[in-house]
Amino acid sequence: MTSNTTLPRRYPNRLGLLGWLGKGRHGIERYLYTLHRLTGLALLGFLVFHIFVTSSRLLGRQVWEPIMALTHHPVFQAVEFLIFVAFGFHALNGVRLLLVEMGFAVGKPEEPVYPYKSSLNRQRPLMLTMMVLTGLFILLGGFEFFALDH
Amino acid sequence: MRESRYWVLHMLSAMVILVFLGLHMALMHLSGVLALIDPALAKPVAWGHVLARARSDFFTVTYIFMLAAALFHGLYGLRTMLYELSENPALRKAVTVSFVAGGLGLFGLGAYALIAMHLMTRA
DSSP states (O other), X not given: OOOGGGSOOOOTTOOGGGGGGOOSSOOHHHHHHHXXXXXXXXXXXXXXXXXXXXXXXXXXXXXXXXXXXXXXXHHHHHHHHHHHHHHHHHHHHHHHHHHHHTTTTSOOOOOOOSSOOOHHHHTHHHHHHHHHHHHHHHHHHHIIIIISOO | OHHHHHHHHHHHHHHHHHHHHHHHHHHHHSHHHHHHHOGGGSOTTSHHHHHHHHHOHHHHHHHHHHHHHXXXXXXXXXXXXXXXXXXXXXXXXXXXXXXXXXXXXXXXXXXXXXXXXXXXXXX
């Protein structure tokens, strides 16, 4: 007979990384959650790179200017635009998450009377507004990166 | 209790990043659009503009705050994702210790560069 105290705790409902992909009937917010994490990882990677690049200015103009010239390469410009898109999405979706976390836009608690209204559906206009703003932000960035001469 | 404090800090750092990184992204990555309004805002990575920002107290202080907030926010976020993958206490501690060390190292490098440039341009 084994003692329960020696057994490791199990959470059979934990999906791990596969859970990021949905694995069930979920609203669009589930995929925004995945995208929020992926853009967060991309931004963190860029931040580390950015700290090293910008610290190089300590070495003087003769080091700074060749590094900045590299950033005008089309590949780097494309990566920079993707980082801009990731920032726009992460920031505006983050505003939605902050507002929901603080209890805004989800309605007040009420008796569950059919047809049920969930807080997820109540915050959907906020989600749509934030995604439209993200789209506008990306369009503005696209104009900057691809239409204006640098 | 400690974890809920970290979560509140994660939220607060998000607000700091939203304001300062929003300003930074606009100045650095929408410079062409902004230059249509004020031509002085064009070419923000030109050496003269880099020195002007380094000389400014406002930019130096806000960059240091933004660096701290962004590193905390990003590393705490990644730590949360990694914590979900394993419940092994030793592994979790190793993640936390390495992130604290890495975060402090990156903050040290970034803050040193900011302060050293500020002092050099002021001299």
